[in-house]
Amino acid sequence: MQILYFSLTGTTKKAANKISDLTGATLTEIEVKRVYPKDDLSKMKDVALEEQKDKISPEIVSNIDVKKDDLIFIGCPVWNQQLPMVISEIFDKVNFEGKKIIGFFTSGSTKYTEIESDFKRVVKSGQILDGFMANDNEEILNHLKKLELIK
Numbered sequence: 001m002q003i004l005y006f007s008l009t010g011t012t013k014k015a016a017n018k019i020s021d022l023t024g025a026t027l028t029e030i031e032v033k034r035v036y037p038k039d040d041l042s043k044m045k046d047v048a049l050e051e052q053k054d055k056i057s058p059e060i061v062s063n064i065d066v067k068k069d070d071l072i073f074i075g076c077p078v079w080n081q082q083l084p085m086v087i088s089e090i091f092d093k094v095n096f097e098g099k100k101i102i103g104f105f106t107s108g109s110t111k112y113t114e115i116e117s118d119f120k121r122v123v124k125s126g127q128i129l130d131g132f133m134a135n136d137n138e139e140i141l142n143h144l145k146k147l148e149l150i151k
């Protein structure tokens with residue numbers, strides 16, 4: 001099992017660490033070359049929206065290798081009611097054929113049902129299992145119990 005995650009301000013990173021603690025999955029941070037204005041939320045929202053409108057992803061600098069894993073968690077924040085463009089870039093670059101994929105997301109208020117269709121749209125290979133919001137430890141624990149993935 002492996003956890004791929006993208007996190008701008010640390011919330012998704014915390015969730016990814018929790019999932020790793022509970023399941024034993026290894027962690028890979030998806031890092032990008034672009035330096036985002038993460039301390040200026042309104043500017044950051046504009047930058048994200050511009051990427052989403054133009055369908056341009058930042059360049060990924062992490063080495064992502066999922067060959068040895070059958071089950072992959074993919075996590076990121078919700079940006080402007082959508083996924084950050086880097087998640088769609090992952091599916092353009094990495095082949096997930098034969099893998100099970102579980103999305104987990106963090107947000108201020110957006111719910112899983114509001115982001116699920118966007119995730120289904122960007123996943124180009126692999127089999128999607130039930131994903132979840134990972135804003136707090138209880139949500140994470142409950143979902144992993146349901147999936148029977150607690151180590």
Ligand SMILES: Cc1cc2nc3c(=O)[nH]c(=O)nc-3n(C[C@H](O)[C@H](O)[C@H](O)COP(=O)(O)O)c2cc1C
Binds near residue numbers: 048
């Ligand atoms: C550019 C941007 C857009 C955002 N858009 C939304 C949104 O549409 N809905 C929402 O609930 N939260 C939104 N948020 C809040 C983040 O999803 C939330 O703070 C998330 O947990 C941040 O994760 P991170 O610390 O791993 O980057 C947005 C934050 C940023 C920076």
